[in-house]
Amino acid sequence: MLRRHPWIIPASFLILPLLVYFTFVILPTLNSLYYSFTDWVGYGTDFNFVGTANFEKIFTDRLFSNAIKNTIIWLGLAMTVPTLLGLSFALALQGKSRINTAYKSLFYMPICLSPVIIGIIWVWLYSPKLGIVNIFLRSIGLDHIATAWLANPNTALYAVFVAWAWQQTGLNMVIFLAGLTSVPTPLVEAAKVDGANTWQTLSKVIIPMLRPATVVVLALTAISALKSFEIIWVMTMGGPFNKSDTLAVFMYSESFRKFKMGYGSSAAVVLFLVTLVIIVLYFRFAAAAEELYE
Amino acid sequence: MSSRAQPHPPDPLSVPPLSGGGSPIKREGELIARVNWSKLLGNAVRYFLLTIFLILFMVPVYGAIVTAFKSQAEVAAGGYWTLPTNLAAENFERVMDPEDGNLGLYLGNSLLLTIPASIFSIALGTLAGYALGKYRFRFDGLLFIFIVAGMFLPPQIALIPVFRLMNDIGLYDTLWAVIIIHTAFGIPICTLVMRNFFQVVPNALREAALIDGANEYSIFLRIMLPLTLPALAVLATLQFTWIWNDFLWPFILTQKADSRTIMVGILNLTGQYTVDWGGQAAASLIGSLPTLFIFVFFQRYFIRGLTLGAVKG
Numbered sequence: 137m138l139r140r141h142p143w144i145i146p147a148s149f150l151i152l153p154l155l156v157y158f159t160f161v162i163l164p165t166l167n168s169l170y171y172s173f174t175d176w177v178g179y180g181t182d183f184n185f186v187g188t189a190n191f192e193k194i195f196t197d198r199l200f201s202n203a204i205k206n207t208i209i210w211l212g213l214a215m216t217v218p219t220l221l222g223l224s225f226a227l228a229l230q231g232k233s234r235i236n237t238a239y240k241s242l243f244y245m246p247i248c249l250s251p252v253i254i255g256i257i258w259v260w261l262y263s264p265k266l267g268i269v270n271i272f273l274r275s276i277g278l279d280h281i282a283t284a285w286l287a288n289p290n291t292a293l294y295a296v297f298v299a300w301a302w303q304q305t306g307l308n309m310v311i312f313l314a315g316l317t318s319v320p321t322p323l324v325e326a327a328k329v330d331g332a333n334t335w336q337t338l339s340k341v342i343i344p345m346l347r348p349a350t351v352v353v354l355a356l357t358a359i360s361a362l363k364s365f366e367i368i369w370v371m372t373m374g375g376p377f378n379k380s381d382t383l384a385v386f387m388y389s390e391s392f393r394k395f396k397m398g399y400g401s402s403a404a405v406v407l408f409l410v411t412l413v414i415i416v417l418y419f420r421f422a423a424a425a426e427e428l429y430e
Numbered sequence: 431m432s433s434r435a436q437p438h439p440p441d442p443l444s445v446p447p448l449s450g451g452g453s454p455i456k457r458e459g460e461l462i463a464r465v466n467w468s469k470l471l472g473n474a475v476r477y478f479l480l481t482i483f484l485i486l487f488m489v490p491v492y493g494a495i496v497t498a499f500k501s502q503a504e505v506a507a508g509g510y511w512t513l514p515t516n517l518a519a520e521n522f523e524r525v526m527d528p529e530d531g532n533l534g535l536y537l538g539n540s541l542l543l544t545i546p547a548s549i550f551s552i553a554l555g556t557l558a559g560y561a562l563g564k565y566r567f568r569f570d571g572l573l574f575i576f577i578v579a580g581m582f583l584p585p586q587i588a589l590i591p592v593f594r595l596m597n598d599i600g601l602y603d604t605l606w607a608v609i610i611i612h613t614a615f616g617i618p619i620c621t622l623v624m625r626n627f628f629q630v631v632p633n634a635l636r637e638a639a640l641i642d643g644a645n646e647y648s649i650f651l652r653i654m655l656p657l658t659l660p661a662l663a664v665l666a667t668l669q670f671t672w673i674w675n676d677f678l679w680p681f682i683l684t685q686k687a688d689s690r691t692i693m694v695g696i697l698n699l700t701g702q703y704t705v706d707w708g709g710q711a712a713a714s715l716i717g718s719l720p721t722l723f724i725f726v727f728f729q730r731y732f733i734r735g736l737t738l739g740a741v742k743g
Contacts, residue, residue: 162580253693415579
């Protein structure tokens, strides 16, 4: 319909949102690419175009390869632990009984909290002497495991991850629950009538039907894991000895603590490119998942 | 019938063949009894495990609440994880005191930032979503992807240029800088949700109004906009929560106390109150109240938003 106004009417609706979006989202993104080829220090207007020097330097920077390593660990954990937990909770709580509704609400309550606040609370939980984690370990006789979780270079990244997963699990559960509503009940019942046990029904019927939800969960988790900065900054600032320094934290410290804005931009570009790969994979898998059911 | 003539492959809807002795009726009785037992046991195990997980999940929340309501003397005596002997308001008074924690100012700033930024982003998303959901034009699909892709951008990619831009236009260290950036970064999710919403609004509504002589803009304002209330509620809960909780943008774009938001203020306070857990806990509770309120009273909209726009943050 409406062939009479081929573009002027929609354009009049689009002009303002597009202007704002372009000026404050797209333009800065492109500008970042430009800065990554300069040696800008964060103030003044005289800076030099340095070609690919930042990128050549970044790939030999020990701190950068350390950040990449930590990001890979973080991403690997992020895509498995909260996904499996969220899926288990969703499967266990799919009914609409009163107790299920209450449990669900409590499990996803952390979604509405700020990462800053989650970080602050978890710092006390990990407190070496008075934190509940060590109090609990000592009470069951595991004193030798109790440690200063956030100050110990071997545990810091994992300790922060647990706090992050605490929030992400509820979110994944919500998406899986939405996915479960599209699994037709007759299908599940037919499998049971055919003599499939609970595990077979789960692995052969329900999990395959959850494929689209799984694709969404994995993509969103990966993207939010890559950009997560706040919770790490609040809990460890990337320390100790940069052991919890991910790409997002590295980018911030180089740009806003050391004022190497050009260099920091090249880190942001790397982060952006990694995210882009995931977005492209996501759209391909999402399309494939949709085709499967059409 | 055919399955009886040809045993392979079995009809998927047929009752599994019985083997061994025993009448069918007895078998069936056993089957029901067994299913019930295993179901009961399964449920017991399920809720037992769920309850353990739930207790683990609630430990941080419990710790924050009991610590916030304890007097400093009681916290200093070491009872972080016990219930408060009597409810003390002193932590809340201390963090709200303008001479001390000054959270009142930061709460006000966060409201002055979150409310307009939510409204602006939803308004712009509604305009774009309407154009993309109700009109066909050249490159509309491409434009939609171009806008929605912004949802996935890591904010880090724009951090430095936005910091510079806000300095250049003189908005650095004002709430306006943060309002503008949250408006712009909220456009993708708002456009997505509104476009999906407008797509399912029947075209007959528009066409009838066109025949009656209404123009495009009055159709949008008088007919379409009133229909969008549920979608607006979804977006309002989502945008409010996300902008209220955000830390990175105000952390980069503001400096002085007059333009400090609640999350930046609370983090600053932890530097000032290093060992004052009661104060930190009280500040955390105060900072979470608005979003907890939304969670409790508008949960349905909030959850629908999370699954609809499939999330940012």
